[in-house]
Amino acid sequence: MVKKLIKYDFLSFFRLLLPVQLILIGFAVINRIIQLFENTDSSAYQTIFVSSCVLYGIAIATALVMTVIVSIIRFYQGMYTKEGYLNHTLPVTPTQHIVAKLLTSLLFYLGTLFAVFISFIVITLGEVNIEIFKAGAYLLKQWIIESGAVVAVYILEFILLAVAVRVTTFLMYYFCISVGQLVSKKRILLAFGVYFGLYTLSQIVSTVFIIIGTVNYRWIEDVLMWMSDHPQAAAHIYLLGALVIELILGFVYFFFSKKIMSKKLNLV
Amino acid sequence: MKKHLKLIALFVVIAISAVSLCSCKALDEAKEKQAFYTDDTKNEIVWKGETYQQIDPGKYYFISSYGFDDTLFVTEKDVPVLLSSYEGDYGTVLNDGTVISVNGKDYVIGDKYDELKKTIENAKLDHFYFTDYRYPDYEYDEYYYDRKDTYMEDENILLDDDISDAINRALKTDEKDRAEYDNLNKNVKSLMLYRCDKDMVLQDTNKTVYLVRSDDDFYVWESYSSYSNGNICPIAKDDAKLIKEFYEMYTDCFEDDNLSYYFNDNSGSSNYGYGYGDSSTSIEGV
Numbered sequence: 031m032v033k034k035l036i037k038y039d040f041l042s043f044f045r046l047l048l049p050v051q052l053i054l055i056g057f058a059v060i061n062r063i064i065q066l067f068e069n070t071d072s073s074a075y076q077t078i079f080v081s082s083c084v085l086y087g088i089a090i091a092t093a094l095v096m097t098v099i100v101s102i103i104r105f106y107q108g109m110y111t112k113e114g115y116l117n118h119t120l121p122v123t124p125t126q127h128i129v130a131k132l133l134t135s136l137l138f139y140l141g142t143l144f145a146v147f148i149s150f151i152v153i154t155l156g157e158v159n160i161e162i163f164k165a166g167a168y169l170l171k172q173w174i175i176e177s178g179a180v181v182a183v184y185i186l187e188f189i190l191l192a193v194a195v196r197v198t199t200f201l202m203y204y205f206c207i208s209v210g211q212l213v214s215k216k217r218i219l220l221a222f223g224v225y226f227g228l229y230t231l232s233q234i235v236s237t238v239f240i241i242i243g244t245v246n247y248r249w250i251e252d253v254l255m256w257m258s259d260h261p262q263a264a265a266h267i268y269l270l271g272a273l274v275i276e277l278i279l280g281f282v283y284f285f286f287s288k289k290i291m292s293k294k295l296n297l298v
Numbered sequence: 299m300k301k302h303l304k305l306i307a308l309f310v311v312i313a314i315s316a317v318s319l320c321s322c323k324a325l326d327e328a329k330e331k332q333a334f335y336t337d338d339t340k341n342e343i344v345w346k347g348e349t350y351q352q353i354d355p356g357k358y359y360f361i362s363s364y365g366f367d368d369t370l371f372v373t374e375k376d377v378p379v380l381l382s383s384y385e386g387d388y389g390t391v392l393n394d395g396t397v398i399s400v401n402g403k404d405y406v407i408g409d410k411y412d413e414l415k416k417t418i419e420n421a422k423l424d425h426f427y428f429t430d431y432r433y434p435d436y437e438y439d440e441y442y443y444d445r446k447d448t449y450m451e452d453e454n455i456l457l458d459d460d461i462s463d464a465i466n467r468a469l470k471t472d473e474k475d476r477a478e479y480d481n482l483n484k485n486v487k488s489l490m491l492y493r494c495d496k497d498m499v500l501q502d503t504n505k506t507v508y509l510v511r512s513d514d515d516f517y518v519w520e521s522y523s524s525y526s527n528g529n530i531c532p533i534a535k536d537d538a539k540l541i542k543e544f545y546e547m548y549t550d551c552f553e554d555d556n557l558s559y560y561f562n563d564n565s566g567s568s569n570y571g572y573g574y575g576d577s578s579t580s581i582e583g584v
Binding site (some may be wrong): 156162168169 | 322323325377378379380381400567
């Protein structure tokens, strides 16, 4: 059943996001064609080229933002609007609902990143592309020479952290929407309010840590000294520590979203 | 779904094949500015297909040029061009591409090695040159889009044989016949000259000569010389007309009174402002 959920979610995402990703690659193609007429002495060429680069940048931002917005909208519509009446009658637990939505959102976010990567390949097609990959391979080789096999561990930790951050962010949005639907009116407004509340709370917590750090600056100095003496260990601690924090936050958001969905469902 | 996937695949194929492999101008320029060490000893460099061998110029050094195109980065063979400016050693190309100077070492192009080696061994630095500094007009658009046109293209100018001879003769003036710098008219102008060989290939380290003008009189003064503080050598009357014609041709290159800080006190010591020696080294007698 979950597979079918994912399948239909996938199709609805596909219909909405595919045009955006194609437009992104289209902008990359246009930019690459403009480069065929390269003439650095011409201000007209410079203007057109810079404008196309700006449009390309806007297209990337739009594609990423659209992916997140579609994820949020699909979750809201699927769980807490009229569509929710149908979805909640299915033999699927709230956990499975959330996981299905989460997986589809994550998949399409990765898909958008892949589209950005392809567009980058298109925009630098030619010798520039080859040189960029050569430079990347050289830097990776240098890193492996300096750090050894632990590079693979760093990369794995980084990927896990990146995925955890993205998953936790989606779960946070789901949590905000779930809290928002507890009221009968102005649900979306409340969801925004919860989001800003969480943001403010995170800023307060950060500020408190900064104040503690400033007051105990000697301890901070000792920590920084230790980090500079043990850079590899410091990097592992940072990555794994951030991963643990993200997983805890993600679990909290997931737990409360599931609880609201199962105990406090309030469809319109 | 199949139709969608087919569409995507076709789009990607069209996108890739629609544009042919085309080089980027900035990339081409970066490639031209990259040279390679042939091995770990760094005794040889390859640049634009030519091999450069390391040479020791002894107590001399090769005269620099100041053009925008005269710089490059020397890297190991496996360093990509995009990283050449970060991983490479900064080098300058001298003498119209005959010599490359990298990290204090000089490399000579293969077929000129023996010739330059002989030049170094038989060097006689009895000529002089000076640098004509050309400051550009900084018009915003041109500077932003085409930096080469506005880059400071200085020119090294070799003095004629007879002018160099006149200066050498003046520098041999007896101490009793020299003039006092402090007694000169305050509207003094001077031009910094460098000792070099007749082909302007080699330069003497640390030796600079100033050609000084005060009204219609001309003098010379050599740094790190045996002259006591404040004494400058007058140009002979027979040579004055020659020097005056030279001055009239290159008036803009002379600077106002930039020797006075060398003669701040009469203690017999001088302060050298160019970093070639100690800040308070006394001039020793011959």
